[in-house]
Amino acid sequence: MAKRPNHSRRRQHNTTFLGKIKDKSIRKIKARTEENLSVLYGLTLMGFVSFDSLYELFTPFFFIGIGLKINPSALTAALGMGGILLVAAVLGKLIGAGGPTLLTTGWTGAALIGVSMVPRAEITMIVMGKGLSLGEWAVSNQVFAAMVVVSAVTSILAPIILRSLLNKLPEIPTGVSN
Structure with a gap:
């Protein structure tokens, strides 16, 4: 046995x-x-x-960690690729999210929805960070830096554009009773 x-x-x-x-x-x-x-x-x-206070506490550390992973020499080379990815990202969201709402809300509403969907930050950077940790075969330093550029630009510009779009909407009176 x-x-x-x-x-x-x-x-x-x-x-x-x-x-x-x-x-x-x-x-x-x-x-x-x-x-x-x-x-x-x-x-x-x-x-x-509250979870909100924990979120506010740890969010800056997440983005600082992302910034520390950028290879400075890859950042300058990534600007061209970042520009192409930025155009694709913005057009993709404007067409994909704004296009269907064009039928029901008009141009301003479609633009609001499309631009609201443009910012790419946490999820994109989590996926890219994981890919970077897997090695050069998964995500190169240049691709990582290009996506950081896309995330930064979309996160900064979208609120600015949204503010100007919201200012174009007609004001809705509040507190009006029939």
Whole structure:
């Protein structure tokens, strides 16, 4: 009869002195992190901390991290590709989102919807960051820098254009009773 392998679930610990210190430190950090997260979840559920404040706290770090991943030498080379991607991104959103609404809202409403959909920031940068971490075969430094340019330009220009479009809309009287 063949002997069955031992598939014990017990964790193998380091036997060296430094290995034991490392394991102990990792267990302490893990326990403290879990405790802090539990407290944070509890405070959030009780209403003392809101997800909005957490979002506002961590969002700048996300974009700073993206900026630190840009290879400065690739940024200048990426401007041409970024311009082409920018035109494709804007036209894609204007046609894809604004086109169907043209039938029901007219040119101004279609432009509002289309321009509102143009900004590309978090999701695009998450996907590009993951691709960059996979290596040059997935996303090159030049493509990453070009998408950062597209995200920055669309995120800055869309609100400016939206403001001018909203100013063209007729004012709706408020508080008017029949």
